[in-house]
Amino acid sequence: MNTDWFVVLSALLFSTGALGILLRRSPMVILLCLELMLNAGNLALVAFSRMVGNAQGQVFAVIVMVIAACEVVVGLGLIVAIFRRRLPLDVDDLRELRG
Amino acid sequence: MEEVLFFLAAIGALGGAFGVIAMRNPFYSVLALIVHLFSLAALFLLLTAAFVAAAQVVVYAGAVMVLYVFVVAYVGGGGESAWEPIPGQRFLAPLLAVALFVELSVAVLSSSLLALGADGPDVPAGFGNPAAIGRLLLEKFLLPFEASSILLLLAAVGAIVLASNRRQGEGDIPDEPSPNREEGMSPSPSPTAGAIS
Structure with missing residues (x-):
């Protein structure tokens, strides 16, 4: 399997995640779409690592997974905090910080 | 296959x-x-x-x-509200996503990476198995590995602080609530609110 197939698939998954972030309003689904984008980046990293024949790219992918786990933990903590304060779980309603 | x-x-x-x-x-x-x-x-x-x-x-x-x-x-x-703050968002968003996909594909495929069209070199049998990755993580990438573990610990502590019962957070709220806060929390923030939730 050529590397370009994997890279194009990764680009497709990345833009799908971007589409979800633009379309959806629930913070939970936006976090899921962030996961999609991070995983697309992971796929590109692993594909290029195979292309070069060097396993260092896979270490990058593992570190990206750690970053994604951190992002999920903090994001879900924020969602629980928003829910506890009885604020609406909708990114268009949560706009006190808007200029 | x-x-x-x-x-x-x-x-x-x-x-x-x-x-x-x-x-x-x-x-x-x-x-x-x-x-x-x-x-x-x-x-x-x-x-x-x-x-x-x-x-x-x-x-x-x-x-x-x-x-x-x-x-x-x-x-x-x-359920999500049907209200759209930006008119035409449902049509603009797919357009932007398709543009992003085309842009990424053109950027990668038109690069002069000759190896993109090939299968990649033959790799030894142990390529990418846990032993190889562990050796890389603990020898060459030891510092990023430790940094990411500290980051994970900080994220766990941060999540506990964020999602905890806000005992101290309520102590910080002054007795006279500022007008901005009242608007956000329609049920009045009585001291028992934290205990209920």
């Missing part, structure tokens, strides 16, 4: 990704993401990245998704 596996996994990954953004109920979105993650693990196996695939299944599809399912069950999947 390899092509068949690739296309099966690619269809699974794409279907899962579209399922995430198409489902109304966040719970089904999480389930679609699990399908996506398993297909991605199959793709990683095709790329001879055994350790990354195993970590994907164990860490993502196992641990992180369980966290998501718990939070969805706690918060509950509410």
